[in-house]
Amino acid sequence: xxxxxxxxxxxxxxxxxxxxxxxxxxxxxxxxxxxxxxxxxxxxxxxxxxxxxxxxxxxxxxxxxxxxxxxxxxxxxxxxxxxxxxxxxxxxxxxxxxxxxxxxxxxxxxxxxxxxxxxxxxxxxxxxxxxxxxxxxxxxxxxxxxxxxxxxxxxxxxxxxxxxxxxxxxxxxxxxxxxxxxxxxxxxxxxxxxxxxxxxxxxxxxxxxxxxxxxxxxxxxxxxxxxxxxxxxxxxxxxxxxxxxxxxxxxxxxxxxxxxxxxxxxxxxxxxxxxxxxxxxxxxxxxxxxxxxxxxxxxxxxxxxxxxxxxxxxxxxxxxxxxxxxxxxxxxxxxxxxxxxxxxxxxxxx
Amino acid sequence: xxxxxxxxxxxxxxxxxxxxxxxxxxxxxxxxxxxxxxxxxxxxxxxxxxxxxxxxxxxxxxxxxxxxxxxxxxxxxxxxxxxxxxxxxxxxxxxxxxxxxxxxxxxxxxxxxxxxxxxxxxxxxxxxxxxxxxxxxxxxxxxxxxxxxxxxxxxxxxxxxxxxxxxxxxxxxxxxxxxxxxxxxxxxxxxxxxxxxxxxxxxxxxxxxxxxxxxxxxxxxxxxxxxxxxxxxxxxxxxxxxxxxxxxxxxxxxxxxxxxxxxxxxxxxxxxxxxxxxxxxxxxxxxxxxxxxxxxxxxxxxxxxxxxxxxxxxxxxxxxxxxxxxxxxxxxx
Numbered sequence: 001x002x003x004x005x006x007x008x009x010x011x012x013x014x015x016x017x018x019x020x021x022x023x024x025x026x027x028x029x030x031x032x033x034x035x036x037x038x039x040x041x042x043x044x045x046x047x048x049x050x051x052x053x054x055x056x057x058x059x060x061x062x063x064x065x066x067x068x069x070x071x072x073x074x075x076x077x078x079x080x081x082x083x084x085x086x087x088x089x090x091x092x093x094x095x096x097x098x099x100x101x102x103x104x105x106x107x108x109x110x111x112x113x114x115x116x117x118x119x120x121x122x123x124x125x126x127x128x129x130x131x132x133x134x135x136x137x138x139x140x141x142x143x144x145x146x147x148x149x150x151x152x153x154x155x156x157x158x159x160x161x162x163x164x165x166x167x168x169x170x171x172x173x174x175x176x177x178x179x180x181x182x183x184x185x186x187x188x189x190x191x192x193x194x195x196x197x198x199x200x201x202x203x204x205x206x207x208x209x210x211x212x213x214x215x216x217x218x219x220x221x222x223x224x225x226x227x228x229x230x231x232x233x234x235x236x237x238x239x240x241x242x243x244x245x246x247x248x249x250x251x252x253x254x255x256x257x258x259x260x261x262x263x264x265x266x267x268x269x270x271x272x273x274x275x276x277x278x279x280x281x282x283x284x285x286x287x288x289x290x291x292x293x294x295x296x297x298x299x300x301x302x303x304x305x306x307x308x309x310x311x312x313x314x315x316x317x318x319x320x321x322x323x324x325x326x327x328x329x330x331x332x333x334x335x336x337x338x339x340x341x342x343x344x345x346x347x348x349x350x
Numbered sequence: 351x352x353x354x355x356x357x358x359x360x361x362x363x364x365x366x367x368x369x370x371x372x373x374x375x376x377x378x379x380x381x382x383x384x385x386x387x388x389x390x391x392x393x394x395x396x397x398x399x400x401x402x403x404x405x406x407x408x409x410x411x412x413x414x415x416x417x418x419x420x421x422x423x424x425x426x427x428x429x430x431x432x433x434x435x436x437x438x439x440x441x442x443x444x445x446x447x448x449x450x451x452x453x454x455x456x457x458x459x460x461x462x463x464x465x466x467x468x469x470x471x472x473x474x475x476x477x478x479x480x481x482x483x484x485x486x487x488x489x490x491x492x493x494x495x496x497x498x499x500x501x502x503x504x505x506x507x508x509x510x511x512x513x514x515x516x517x518x519x520x521x522x523x524x525x526x527x528x529x530x531x532x533x534x535x536x537x538x539x540x541x542x543x544x545x546x547x548x549x550x551x552x553x554x555x556x557x558x559x560x561x562x563x564x565x566x567x568x569x570x571x572x573x574x575x576x577x578x579x580x581x582x583x584x585x586x587x588x589x590x591x592x593x594x595x596x597x598x599x600x601x602x603x604x605x606x607x608x609x610x611x612x613x614x615x616x617x618x619x620x621x622x623x624x625x626x627x628x629x630x631x632x633x634x635x636x637x638x639x640x641x642x643x644x645x646x647x648x649x650x651x652x653x654x655x656x657x658x659x660x661x662x663x664x665x666x667x668x669x670x671x672x673x674x675x676x677x678x679x680x681x682x683x
Contacts, residue, residue: 065539066510180630181402210401210566212627215610219626237539240612244619263616281544283573285596285611292548292573295541298509 025097026053027231028077028116028199033091035072035255037302038084044302046072048255049091051329054199054231059222061234061242061263063278064252067299070235073252074201076101077233078118079108095199113140117197121204123184127176133187134160134172140194159190163220182213189220199231206241218245239282243267248335251275254300254310257329261336271338271347273315309341317342355560356390356413356446356528361422363405363412367635378635382408384584385422387661390528395554395561397575397592399568399607403631405584406564410532413562414448415439426528444474447521451533453513457505463516464501467491470523477524490519493556495549511542518549522557530562535570547574568611572596580604583634583642590667600665600674603643625677641672649673 035047047069054060062070075081077093079100093100095115100108120126128136137159138152147155153172160168163186176184185205192200202221206214222245225232236242242249243263250260251274259272270276280293297314300306306313312322321341329339332347340346364379383405390396398406411417413424415431424431426442434442450456457466468487471478478486488498494515505513514534521529531550535543551574553559565571571578578595580588580603588601599605606625613622627646632638638645644654653672664674 065541182630210631211568211610212401212606213630215612215624215626216628218612238612239540239614243614243616244612246616267614267616278540279614281541282614283544283547283567283569285569285572285608285613291551292544294544294548296545298511298542299539 026055027096028233029053029092029094030073030077031092031094033073033076033093034089035069035076035081035086036089037086039303042303045305046086046255046302047076047091048305050252050255050257051091052250052257052260054233056198056231057225057229058247059225059232059234059245060248060250061236061246062250062252063236063239063242065237065299067254067302068252069255070252071203074118074203074233074235077201078112078116080112080118113144113195113197115197116199116201117192117195118201118203119185119188119192119205121207123181123188123208124176126188127184129176132173132175133179134174137187137191137194140191144195156190156194159194160187162193162224163187163190165190181209182216185209185217186220189217189224193224193228196228197230199233200225201233201235203235204237205234207236207238214241221245239279251278254305255302256310256339258311258340259336259338261332261334261338265334265336269347271332271336271343272340273317273342273346274311276346277314277316309339352392352394354389355392355427356562357423357425357428358389358413359387359423359425361386361409361412361424362420363408363417364420381584381634381637383412383419384637386581386584386586388579388586388589390560390562392527392560393554393558394576395563395574397571397578398562398564398581399566399571399578400581401566401607401631403583403634404581405634406566406581407532409581410448410530410562410564413530414446415442440474444477444524445526446528446530447524447526448530448532449514449517449521449534452537453510453517454537456517457513459505462502462504463487463491463496463508466505466516467519467523470520474524486523487519490522493522493553494519495545509542510538511545514538514546515549518546518553522553525557526559528560528562530564532564533566534563536565536567543570550574568596568608580607583631583637585642585670586661586668587643587671588667588669589661590669594667598666598676600667600669600676601643601671602647602649602673602677605677606646641670643671 031051033047033050037044037046050073052060064070076088088101095111134156137156141147141152141155157168157172160171165171165183165186179187206217209217246263249263249266250257253274259275270279277295281295283292295314300310308323308325309327312318327339327341329337330343331337361383362385363383364381366376367378367380368374368376386409400406412419419432431442464487467490468483471483488501491498496512496515535546538546554561563571563574572592575592577591579586582603588595588604595604599608606627609625629646632645640656640658641654644650659670659672661668661670
């Protein structure tokens with residue numbers, strides 16, 4: 001693949017989303033999303049222009065540390081933000097070309113579940129402890145699909161079988177606390193699939209699980225995605241999981257996408273100092289180093305984001321311009337983009 | 351080989367499972383730790399890995415003498431810690447300290463950092479005379495990379511990584527010889543995790559510490575450990591140097607665990623052989639007969655159900671499998 005590298009000389013900034021989304025309408029597109037939390041301690045600017053898109057059959061990983069805004073983006077897409085304190089102040093969320101942020105509550109409810117479904121990190125608190133797992137899956141089939149009790153039960157058991165819960169018939173009548181962690185996550189996946197969504201947002205689906213179980217759940221998700229040709233947004237902070245399943249990556253920092261592009265080329269040659277530092281700070285199973293390279297300092301407080309590039313106080317490359325000017329997202333070719341003043345130099349290094 | 355500082359032999363900790371309100375009946379035991387033996391040498395880091403429920407945290411509590419062992423011995427510098435009383439026990443408390451996983455719940459929110467880090471001196475007054483305490487606390491804060499001027503702040507004013515540093519300062523206060531780290535970095539973000547790991551590494555050299563480093567993250571354990579013990583359902587299934595465990599594992603569970611760890615390199619996607627275990631870890635109340643891993647093992651034979659494989663030297667290091675052998679595709683390169 002020919003690599004066109006932005007050389008930094010033309011000074012022409014192309015918003016990367018226009019480049020990457022050119023080939024037809026994406027299934028789900030987030031453009032310039034801005035969300036703020038108005039709290040007693042001030043206004044926290046949680047999202048400051050987040051853009052990404054997902055096509056059918058594709059996995060996009062949204063990577064970032066806690067507080068970077070990855071879950072808030074997902075909640076905005078789903079329309080489950082708590083307002084107040086959260087307010088959407090700009091941008092758009094389009095599902096198959098249809099604007100969701102201005103849609104009626106009825107329309108949003110319809111899209112939720114049937115168009116876009118979501119699974120959460122902590123299955124135990126996401127499931128209702130006083131209803132059986134089977135009831136919770138069948139409930140939406142009865143309410144949204146108008147199935148009878150018997151039909152819904154049959155369909156729910158089929159779903160439990162699809163997510164490979166052994167003895168699905170017997171498990172139908174059990175309560176969430178009777179399930180193990182991995183089984184609960186499977187049940188939640190079954191629930192999210194009940195209405196045949198076209199996009200699945202998985203918010204840290206395996207963070208609470210052990211590695212061997214994590215591997216099972218990631219396999220299951222990939223398999224289901226392939227079968228149904230779903231678009232998947234995988235929200236995670238685990239660089240290992242991302243490398244195993246993602247087609248494309250969006251790296252978030254302080255409410256912005258700082259770098260995006262296809263997974264292989266970002267891991268091979270990251271184009272933003274934050275991505276570089278993140279990859280270097282990771283202890284590797286296959287390498288035993290002496291000292292880990294760390295990122296000094298802490299992520300900024302969202303009520304007080306530093307002027308210029310939000311990463312500049314922690315960046316090894318920071319210059320004067322980084323402290324005054326917010327870097328625009330620059331297209332690097334091949335659908336990659338990076339929001340760094342010096343990304344041209346970074347991409348030219350060997 | 352340097353001298354042994356902590357010697358653990360056949361350590362067993364069972365918790366009774368009781369039913370009934372007034373008249374409690376014991377209907378079984380949770381076999382949290384069930385016959386664990388290892389040596390911790392001076393100045394080394396022994397990593398303990400395993401999935402949730404394998405008994406690693408119970409092990410930490412027993413080593414700290416926060417829980418009394420059901421049977422077995424733990425010897426610190428040659429003396430059984432369960433036989434100590436009074437003065438001697440106090441002395442032991444100084445020598446073995448712990449760093450806990452969750453920096454949010456392990457610090458009392460109503461105490462200032464100075465009080466938290468200085469609290470050990472209240473009990474062990476011989477370490478720091480009263481007038482000297484504030485200076486000592488500030489020194490400790492500096493050692494762990496915190497601003498000594500923040501001595502009057504409260505835990506909520508710090509981030510997760512900084513709180514974990516407070517926990518480490520508190521563990522260091524009494525100049526211990528052994529620190530048990532129970533998942534010290536698993537609640538932290540990657541960039542902060544690296545900072546804390548480097549700190550632990552530096553402190554070990556500076557204060558000549560021995561660590562028992564408990565974690566579920568195999569890459570973190572590899573980074574810090576000299577030797578590694580792999581636990582499954584209350585037992586150590588494999589123990590060796592980090593190279594033996596990570597590059598030449600012989601126990602099927604270790605192999606499966608290693609192969610399940612996602613490697614942060616998309617180029618290796620689909621090119622690595624991955625062993626997928628089916629099912630979940632069995633209940634520690636009623637573990638399988640014979641080898642405890644047999645219900646999820648692809649090598650299981652009849653002998654595995656009847657005879658428990660002892661942890662003995664097989665192929666160069668300790669492994670508890672009847673069919674211990676290297677797996678051609680798993681070794682981490």
